[in-house]
Amino acid sequence: MAARIDHLVTSGTFSLDGGTWDVDNNVWIVGDDTEAIVIDAAHDAAAIRDALGGRTLRAIVSTHGHDDHVDAAPALADATGAPIWLHPADLMLWKRKHPEREPDAALSDGQVIEIGGTALTVLHTPGHSPGAVCLHAPALGTVFSGDTLFQGGPGATGRSFSDFPTIITSIRERLLTLAPETVVRTGHGDSTTIGDEAPHLEEWIARGH
Structure with a gap:
Protein backbone atom coordinates (compact mmCIF):
# COMPACT_ATOMS: atom_id res chain seq x y z
CA MET A 1 0.00 0.00 0.00
CA ALA A 2 1.37 3.38 -1.01
CA ALA A 3 1.72 6.13 1.51
CA ARG A 4 -1.00 8.75 1.81
CA ILE A 5 -0.72 12.51 1.98
CA ASP A 6 -2.25 14.49 4.83
CA HIS A 7 -2.38 18.28 4.82
CA LEU A 8 -2.84 21.01 7.36
CA VAL A 9 -2.51 24.77 7.24
CA THR A 10 -0.75 26.62 10.05
CA SER A 11 -0.51 30.38 10.56
CA GLY A 12 2.29 32.59 11.81
CA THR A 13 4.82 35.09 10.48
CA PHE A 14 7.71 35.27 8.03
CA SER A 15 10.57 37.64 8.78
CA LEU A 16 13.54 38.60 6.61
CA ASP A 17 15.42 41.76 5.64
CA GLY A 18 13.85 43.76 8.46
CA GLY A 19 10.21 43.04 7.56
CA THR A 20 7.61 40.71 9.04
CA TRP A 21 4.52 39.40 7.28
CA ASP A 22 1.57 37.24 8.36
CA VAL A 23 1.53 33.96 6.45
CA ASP A 24 -0.41 30.72 6.16
CA ASN A 25 1.77 27.69 5.45
CA ASN A 26 0.98 24.27 4.05
CA VAL A 27 2.32 21.41 6.15
CA TRP A 28 2.43 18.07 4.34
CA ILE A 29 2.51 14.71 6.11
CA VAL A 30 3.44 11.65 4.04
CA GLY A 31 3.20 8.15 5.42
CA ASP A 32 1.04 5.16 6.23
CA ASP A 33 -0.83 4.16 9.37
CA THR A 34 2.33 3.58 11.40
CA GLU A 35 5.00 6.03 10.24
CA ALA A 36 5.31 9.37 8.47
CA ILE A 37 7.51 12.29 7.57
CA VAL A 38 6.59 15.95 7.92
CA ILE A 39 7.46 18.34 5.12
CA ASP A 40 7.97 21.83 6.56
CA ALA A 41 7.21 22.08 10.28
CA ALA A 42 5.61 25.51 10.20
CA HIS A 43 4.41 27.55 13.19
CA ASP A 44 2.52 25.02 15.32
CA ALA A 45 4.32 21.92 16.56
CA ASP A 67 11.79 30.94 9.30
CA ASP A 68 8.13 30.30 8.47
CA HIS A 69 9.05 26.82 7.20
CA VAL A 70 11.29 25.79 10.11
CA ASP A 71 10.08 27.73 13.15
CA ALA A 72 8.29 24.73 14.73
CA ALA A 73 10.89 22.15 13.70
CA PRO A 74 12.93 22.04 16.94
CA ALA A 75 9.83 21.76 19.14
CA LEU A 76 8.41 18.99 16.95
CA ALA A 77 11.77 17.21 16.97
CA ASP A 78 11.99 17.45 20.74
CA ALA A 79 8.45 16.09 21.12
CA THR A 80 8.90 13.16 18.74
CA GLY A 81 12.62 12.38 18.58
CA ALA A 82 12.58 12.83 14.81
CA PRO A 83 15.63 14.30 13.06
CA ILE A 84 15.47 17.59 11.17
CA TRP A 85 16.80 17.52 7.61
CA LEU A 86 17.86 20.66 5.70
CA HIS A 87 20.02 21.34 2.67
CA PRO A 88 23.30 22.81 4.00
CA ALA A 89 23.21 25.77 1.60
CA ASP A 90 20.35 27.17 3.72
CA LEU A 91 22.10 26.80 7.06
CA MET A 92 22.66 30.57 7.29
CA LEU A 93 18.89 31.12 7.08
CA TRP A 94 18.23 28.40 9.67
CA LYS A 95 20.69 29.98 12.10
CA ARG A 96 18.84 33.29 11.98
CA LYS A 97 15.86 31.55 13.57
CA HIS A 98 17.57 28.81 15.56
CA PRO A 99 21.12 29.94 16.43
CA GLU A 100 21.45 27.41 19.25
CA ARG A 101 20.17 24.34 17.38
CA GLU A 102 21.65 22.70 14.30
CA PRO A 103 19.66 20.54 11.88
CA ASP A 104 20.38 16.86 12.38
CA ALA A 105 21.11 15.81 8.80
CA ALA A 106 21.88 17.32 5.41
CA LEU A 107 19.62 16.91 2.40
CA SER A 108 21.36 16.35 -0.93
CA ASP A 109 20.28 16.31 -4.55
CA GLY A 110 19.20 12.84 -5.61
CA GLN A 111 18.77 11.58 -2.06
CA VAL A 112 15.88 9.15 -1.72
CA ILE A 113 13.65 9.25 1.36
CA GLU A 114 11.52 6.15 1.86
CA ILE A 115 8.40 6.24 4.01
CA GLY A 116 5.38 3.98 4.12
CA GLY A 117 6.66 1.99 1.16
CA THR A 118 6.97 5.11 -0.97
CA ALA A 119 10.10 6.84 -2.27
CA LEU A 120 10.56 10.60 -2.41
CA THR A 121 13.55 11.95 -4.34
CA VAL A 122 15.19 15.20 -3.26
CA LEU A 123 15.55 17.73 -6.10
CA HIS A 124 17.86 20.64 -5.30
CA THR A 125 16.04 23.66 -6.76
CA PRO A 126 17.88 26.83 -5.71
CA GLY A 127 16.55 30.30 -6.45
CA HIS A 128 14.03 31.14 -3.75
CA SER A 129 16.91 30.31 -1.43
CA PRO A 130 20.28 28.65 -2.10
CA GLY A 131 19.31 25.39 -0.42
CA ALA A 132 15.72 25.09 -1.58
CA VAL A 133 14.61 21.57 -2.44
CA CYS A 134 11.54 19.86 -3.84
CA LEU A 135 10.49 16.29 -3.09
CA HIS A 136 9.26 14.16 -6.00
CA ALA A 137 7.08 11.16 -5.22
CA PRO A 138 6.27 9.48 -8.56
CA ALA A 139 4.18 6.73 -6.95
CA LEU A 140 1.94 9.41 -5.47
CA GLY A 141 1.90 11.46 -8.66
CA THR A 142 3.13 14.54 -6.85
CA VAL A 143 5.98 16.88 -6.15
CA PHE A 144 6.23 18.93 -2.95
CA SER A 145 7.58 22.22 -4.24
CA GLY A 146 8.07 24.28 -1.10
CA ASP A 147 8.33 27.90 -2.27
CA THR A 148 9.97 27.10 -5.61
CA LEU A 149 6.82 26.80 -7.74
CA PHE A 150 3.28 27.98 -7.02
CA GLN A 151 -0.01 28.10 -8.84
CA GLY A 152 0.72 30.99 -11.19
CA GLY A 153 4.47 31.16 -11.12
CA PRO A 154 7.81 30.94 -9.35
CA GLY A 155 8.41 31.66 -5.70
CA ALA A 156 9.51 35.12 -4.64
CA THR A 157 13.07 36.19 -5.38
CA GLY A 158 13.07 39.78 -4.15
CA ARG A 159 14.79 39.21 -0.82
CA SER A 160 18.24 38.27 0.41
CA PHE A 161 19.80 35.02 -0.80
CA SER A 162 17.31 34.65 -3.68
CA ASP A 163 17.83 34.95 -7.43
CA PHE A 164 15.28 35.06 -10.26
CA PRO A 165 17.38 33.52 -13.09
CA THR A 166 18.38 30.70 -10.75
CA ILE A 167 14.80 29.83 -9.80
CA ILE A 168 13.77 29.87 -13.47
CA THR A 169 16.58 27.43 -14.28
CA SER A 170 15.53 25.18 -11.38
CA ILE A 171 11.91 25.17 -12.50
CA ARG A 172 12.74 24.60 -16.16
CA GLU A 173 15.27 21.83 -15.62
CA ARG A 174 14.03 20.06 -12.48
CA LEU A 175 10.24 20.54 -12.33
CA LEU A 176 8.83 21.17 -15.80
CA THR A 177 10.54 17.97 -16.93
CA LEU A 178 8.22 15.96 -14.67
CA ALA A 179 5.05 14.36 -16.04
CA PRO A 180 2.40 16.99 -16.87
CA GLU A 181 -0.15 15.35 -14.60
CA THR A 182 2.16 15.64 -11.57
CA VAL A 183 0.38 17.49 -8.78
CA VAL A 184 2.43 20.35 -7.35
CA ARG A 185 1.82 20.64 -3.62
CA THR A 186 3.12 24.04 -2.62
CA GLY A 187 4.38 25.72 0.53
CA HIS A 188 1.55 28.24 0.53
CA GLY A 189 -1.82 28.38 -1.20
CA ASP A 190 -3.50 26.01 -3.62
CA SER A 191 -1.98 23.06 -5.42
CA THR A 192 -1.53 23.00 -9.19
CA THR A 193 -0.06 20.65 -11.80
CA ILE A 194 3.10 20.70 -13.90
CA GLY A 195 0.93 20.71 -17.02
CA ASP A 196 -0.96 23.80 -15.88
CA GLU A 197 2.20 25.76 -15.12
CA ALA A 198 4.59 24.69 -17.91
CA PRO A 199 3.00 26.76 -20.72
CA HIS A 200 3.59 29.98 -18.79
CA LEU A 201 7.38 29.77 -18.34
CA GLU A 202 8.18 32.35 -21.02
CA GLU A 203 5.57 34.72 -19.56
CA TRP A 204 7.24 34.53 -16.17
CA ILE A 205 10.63 35.24 -17.71
CA ALA A 206 9.27 38.19 -19.68
CA ARG A 207 7.79 39.88 -16.68
CA GLY A 208 10.63 38.93 -14.33
CA HIS A 209 8.01 37.57 -11.95
Whole structure:
Protein backbone atom coordinates (compact mmCIF):
# COMPACT_ATOMS: atom_id res chain seq x y z
CA MET A 1 0.00 0.00 0.00
CA ALA A 2 1.37 3.38 -1.01
CA ALA A 3 1.72 6.13 1.51
CA ARG A 4 -1.00 8.75 1.81
CA ILE A 5 -0.72 12.51 1.98
CA ASP A 6 -2.25 14.49 4.83
CA HIS A 7 -2.38 18.28 4.82
CA LEU A 8 -2.84 21.01 7.36
CA VAL A 9 -2.51 24.77 7.24
CA THR A 10 -0.75 26.62 10.05
CA SER A 11 -0.51 30.38 10.56
CA GLY A 12 2.29 32.59 11.81
CA THR A 13 4.82 35.09 10.48
CA PHE A 14 7.71 35.27 8.03
CA SER A 15 10.57 37.64 8.78
CA LEU A 16 13.54 38.60 6.61
CA ASP A 17 15.42 41.76 5.64
CA GLY A 18 13.85 43.76 8.46
CA GLY A 19 10.21 43.04 7.56
CA THR A 20 7.61 40.71 9.04
CA TRP A 21 4.52 39.40 7.28
CA ASP A 22 1.57 37.24 8.36
CA VAL A 23 1.53 33.96 6.45
CA ASP A 24 -0.41 30.72 6.16
CA ASN A 25 1.77 27.69 5.45
CA ASN A 26 0.98 24.27 4.05
CA VAL A 27 2.32 21.41 6.15
CA TRP A 28 2.43 18.07 4.34
CA ILE A 29 2.51 14.71 6.11
CA VAL A 30 3.44 11.65 4.04
CA GLY A 31 3.20 8.15 5.42
CA ASP A 32 1.04 5.16 6.23
CA ASP A 33 -0.83 4.16 9.37
CA THR A 34 2.33 3.58 11.40
CA GLU A 35 5.00 6.03 10.24
CA ALA A 36 5.31 9.37 8.47
CA ILE A 37 7.51 12.29 7.57
CA VAL A 38 6.59 15.95 7.92
CA ILE A 39 7.46 18.34 5.12
CA ASP A 40 7.97 21.83 6.56
CA ALA A 41 7.21 22.08 10.28
CA ALA A 42 5.61 25.51 10.20
CA HIS A 43 4.41 27.55 13.19
CA ASP A 44 2.52 25.02 15.32
CA ALA A 45 4.32 21.92 16.56
CA ALA A 46 1.34 20.79 18.66
CA ALA A 47 -1.07 20.88 15.72
CA ILE A 48 1.38 18.96 13.54
CA ARG A 49 1.89 16.35 16.23
CA ASP A 50 -1.88 15.98 16.60
CA ALA A 51 -2.20 15.49 12.85
CA LEU A 52 0.29 12.63 13.04
CA GLY A 53 -2.26 10.73 15.09
CA GLY A 54 0.24 8.71 17.07
CA ARG A 55 2.29 7.61 14.06
CA THR A 56 6.06 7.43 14.41
CA LEU A 57 7.65 10.52 12.90
CA ARG A 58 10.72 9.42 10.95
CA ALA A 59 11.96 12.84 9.79
CA ILE A 60 11.15 16.52 9.59
CA VAL A 61 12.12 17.54 6.06
CA SER A 62 12.60 21.27 5.41
CA THR A 63 12.16 22.45 1.83
CA HIS A 64 14.23 25.52 2.72
CA GLY A 65 15.47 27.54 5.66
CA HIS A 66 13.10 30.51 5.78
CA ASP A 67 11.79 30.94 9.30
CA ASP A 68 8.13 30.30 8.47
CA HIS A 69 9.05 26.82 7.20
CA VAL A 70 11.29 25.79 10.11
CA ASP A 71 10.08 27.73 13.15
CA ALA A 72 8.29 24.73 14.73
CA ALA A 73 10.89 22.15 13.70
CA PRO A 74 12.93 22.04 16.94
CA ALA A 75 9.83 21.76 19.14
CA LEU A 76 8.41 18.99 16.95
CA ALA A 77 11.77 17.21 16.97
CA ASP A 78 11.99 17.45 20.74
CA ALA A 79 8.45 16.09 21.12
CA THR A 80 8.90 13.16 18.74
CA GLY A 81 12.62 12.38 18.58
CA ALA A 82 12.58 12.83 14.81
CA PRO A 83 15.63 14.30 13.06
CA ILE A 84 15.47 17.59 11.17
CA TRP A 85 16.80 17.52 7.61
CA LEU A 86 17.86 20.66 5.70
CA HIS A 87 20.02 21.34 2.67
CA PRO A 88 23.30 22.81 4.00
CA ALA A 89 23.21 25.77 1.60
CA ASP A 90 20.35 27.17 3.72
CA LEU A 91 22.10 26.80 7.06
CA MET A 92 22.66 30.57 7.29
CA LEU A 93 18.89 31.12 7.08
CA TRP A 94 18.23 28.40 9.67
CA LYS A 95 20.69 29.98 12.10
CA ARG A 96 18.84 33.29 11.98
CA LYS A 97 15.86 31.55 13.57
CA HIS A 98 17.57 28.81 15.56
CA PRO A 99 21.12 29.94 16.43
CA GLU A 100 21.45 27.41 19.25
CA ARG A 101 20.17 24.34 17.38
CA GLU A 102 21.65 22.70 14.30
CA PRO A 103 19.66 20.54 11.88
CA ASP A 104 20.38 16.86 12.38
CA ALA A 105 21.11 15.81 8.80
CA ALA A 106 21.88 17.32 5.41
CA LEU A 107 19.62 16.91 2.40
CA SER A 108 21.36 16.35 -0.93
CA ASP A 109 20.28 16.31 -4.55
CA GLY A 110 19.20 12.84 -5.61
CA GLN A 111 18.77 11.58 -2.06
CA VAL A 112 15.88 9.15 -1.72
CA ILE A 113 13.65 9.25 1.36
CA GLU A 114 11.52 6.15 1.86
CA ILE A 115 8.40 6.24 4.01
CA GLY A 116 5.38 3.98 4.12
CA GLY A 117 6.66 1.99 1.16
CA THR A 118 6.97 5.11 -0.97
CA ALA A 119 10.10 6.84 -2.27
CA LEU A 120 10.56 10.60 -2.41
CA THR A 121 13.55 11.95 -4.34
CA VAL A 122 15.19 15.20 -3.26
CA LEU A 123 15.55 17.73 -6.10
CA HIS A 124 17.86 20.64 -5.30
CA THR A 125 16.04 23.66 -6.76
CA PRO A 126 17.88 26.83 -5.71
CA GLY A 127 16.55 30.30 -6.45
CA HIS A 128 14.03 31.14 -3.75
CA SER A 129 16.91 30.31 -1.43
CA PRO A 130 20.28 28.65 -2.10
CA GLY A 131 19.31 25.39 -0.42
CA ALA A 132 15.72 25.09 -1.58
CA VAL A 133 14.61 21.57 -2.44
CA CYS A 134 11.54 19.86 -3.84
CA LEU A 135 10.49 16.29 -3.09
CA HIS A 136 9.26 14.16 -6.00
CA ALA A 137 7.08 11.16 -5.22
CA PRO A 138 6.27 9.48 -8.56
CA ALA A 139 4.18 6.73 -6.95
CA LEU A 140 1.94 9.41 -5.47
CA GLY A 141 1.90 11.46 -8.66
CA THR A 142 3.13 14.54 -6.85
CA VAL A 143 5.98 16.88 -6.15
CA PHE A 144 6.23 18.93 -2.95
CA SER A 145 7.58 22.22 -4.24
CA GLY A 146 8.07 24.28 -1.10
CA ASP A 147 8.33 27.90 -2.27
CA THR A 148 9.97 27.10 -5.61
CA LEU A 149 6.82 26.80 -7.74
CA PHE A 150 3.28 27.98 -7.02
CA GLN A 151 -0.01 28.10 -8.84
CA GLY A 152 0.72 30.99 -11.19
CA GLY A 153 4.47 31.16 -11.12
CA PRO A 154 7.81 30.94 -9.35
CA GLY A 155 8.41 31.66 -5.70
CA ALA A 156 9.51 35.12 -4.64
CA THR A 157 13.07 36.19 -5.38
CA GLY A 158 13.07 39.78 -4.15
CA ARG A 159 14.79 39.21 -0.82
CA SER A 160 18.24 38.27 0.41
CA PHE A 161 19.80 35.02 -0.80
CA SER A 162 17.31 34.65 -3.68
CA ASP A 163 17.83 34.95 -7.43
CA PHE A 164 15.28 35.06 -10.26
CA PRO A 165 17.38 33.52 -13.09
CA THR A 166 18.38 30.70 -10.75
CA ILE A 167 14.80 29.83 -9.80
CA ILE A 168 13.77 29.87 -13.47
CA THR A 169 16.58 27.43 -14.28
CA SER A 170 15.53 25.18 -11.38
CA ILE A 171 11.91 25.17 -12.50
CA ARG A 172 12.74 24.60 -16.16
CA GLU A 173 15.27 21.83 -15.62
CA ARG A 174 14.03 20.06 -12.48
CA LEU A 175 10.24 20.54 -12.33
CA LEU A 176 8.83 21.17 -15.80
CA THR A 177 10.54 17.97 -16.93
CA LEU A 178 8.22 15.96 -14.67
CA ALA A 179 5.05 14.36 -16.04
CA PRO A 180 2.40 16.99 -16.87
CA GLU A 181 -0.15 15.35 -14.60
CA THR A 182 2.16 15.64 -11.57
CA VAL A 183 0.38 17.49 -8.78
CA VAL A 184 2.43 20.35 -7.35
CA ARG A 185 1.82 20.64 -3.62
CA THR A 186 3.12 24.04 -2.62
CA GLY A 187 4.38 25.72 0.53
CA HIS A 188 1.55 28.24 0.53
CA GLY A 189 -1.82 28.38 -1.20
CA ASP A 190 -3.50 26.01 -3.62
CA SER A 191 -1.98 23.06 -5.42
CA THR A 192 -1.53 23.00 -9.19
CA THR A 193 -0.06 20.65 -11.80
CA ILE A 194 3.10 20.70 -13.90
CA GLY A 195 0.93 20.71 -17.02
CA ASP A 196 -0.96 23.80 -15.88
CA GLU A 197 2.20 25.76 -15.12
CA ALA A 198 4.59 24.69 -17.91
CA PRO A 199 3.00 26.76 -20.72
CA HIS A 200 3.59 29.98 -18.79
CA LEU A 201 7.38 29.77 -18.34
CA GLU A 202 8.18 32.35 -21.02
CA GLU A 203 5.57 34.72 -19.56
CA TRP A 204 7.24 34.53 -16.17
CA ILE A 205 10.63 35.24 -17.71
CA ALA A 206 9.27 38.19 -19.68
CA ARG A 207 7.79 39.88 -16.68
CA GLY A 208 10.63 38.93 -14.33
CA HIS A 209 8.01 37.57 -11.95
